Amino acid sequence: MTEISKKTIPVLVSGALGKMGREVVNSVLNASDCELVAAIDINKKNNGENISQLLNLKSSEIFVSNDLEGTLCSISQNYRNQEINPVLVDFTHPDSVFENTRSAIAYGISPIIGTTGLSPSQINDLSIFAQKAEVGCAIIPNFSVGMVLLQQAASVAAKFYDNIELIEMHHNQKADSPSGTCIKTAEMIEEYPKQYNEGLVKETESLKGVRGGVRDSGLNIHSIRLPGLLAHQVVMMGSPGETYTIRHDTIDRKAYMPGVLQAIRKIGKFNSLIYGLEKLIF
Template sequence: MSSDNQPIPVLVAGALGRMGSEVVRAINSSDEYQLVGAIDNQKDKEGQDIGSLIGLDPLDVYISSDFEGSLCSASQNVPKDGTNNGAVLVDFTHPKVAYNHTRTAIAYGVHPVIGTTGITSEQLDDLSKFAEKACLGSAIIPNFSVGMVLLQQAASAAARFYEFAELTEMHHNRKADAPSGTCIKTAELIEEQRSSFNKPLVNEEEFIKGSRGGCRSSGLRLHSIRLPGLVAHQKVMFGSNGETFELSHNTIDRSAYMPGVLLVVKKIRLFNKLVYGLEKIL
């Protein structure tokens, strides 16, 4: 709970989506949080109770497509005494709006917790400066799974010993961005240990463009698969003479992300800057 033992007020953007509705259920299941806003752009659901729409009892929180209006209402809970408490926005929407949603939330004094991927490194740098100027705890989390954080740490450690590595990520076919933000984050952590990978030994030729995946400046190759039936899966494969070393993580159900979401919502109000990655909060 907050410092005055009041539940943490939370808005959910993308509340009717698969991740958003799971967040609403998680918020509703704990006395430490209070749902104060449900934002979604499904016009035919406007004004309807979010609880009833996702199979819960009525929550007296109604769907709104007015993003800024919802933030403005929630910002009334932000104290003016510099204690950096206030409302938290959990956003699972679309890569095209993730940057603007984050910046707008900071402008309104609402702590953004962004699970939407697709924010570029340039946008991340801009948001970091904006959050620091506002002294407002903000989080961009490519993946809320504790298991994924452990995989990334293991991959980073292994990168010190292997010069050849490739990454594969697999998601459902409604995911808009590729490669996933999680996969990019994993590649970045690997590259912190070694600047160059996969020195070419032959002149490769792709008969179908993209067959070898996307190649980062470090030489790391990233492959994306999109199929119905998948949730979220990632594999990192290292190779050396006479051996391969594989790390993999599989998300079976979206409920796996909820402990991480709730943890970030609870802790982000203690920060006064933007944090990128769940490992910075654990």
């Protein structure tokens, strides 16, 4: 931990040794208005090692810890009654993200969650908990500004198209399907309430699931997992005589960092749960 500063935002990074965690640590270390105060990761082999030396990043005096609960408690005490509350950025695993988020809120630390896989009921529980605790919390399925623009465009176009299918493509180390980003896109499309993809014929599948997953609205979602991919999404809309396709491709995780920093800077203005980057940048 570093000396407390009233001018910078204290940031804890959970999942600090992962691919996204590394980018977040690097961005925080290089942001003049942020201060890295903790790096947490379950990799016990690197427990106690200097995060900057481990990742070959800008020099800092922060050491990796395996103890999320203990770190949250310590940081909470160190920054008690300070003008700026600490922020936890979490890029871990769907199995642990719910408890991580609850723990951060309980200690008065604002969680910014990039890990996907939370169920609607879990998000609702966290929303109630954050509101009672009066702690700002952001669940962000995708930190890319380009993806936010895709989602905005898709939600507007939904008024004009009754047939819409979504395809999301990710690397084969992604644990959850469909992606939280794709679910969020579907939800934004469904804000224009109607039934999508009403069949003209009775469909049959000789291979189960070949038409993808179907939401209650009728939207079809297809998930692809392959090495060589990072994060990609296509929204295809069709009507007689035309198709309208919106596509977003992430080719480097650096694309997410402006959104991460925006969330870190803005979350202190809220005392409840925010779902989606658009709530913070528009």
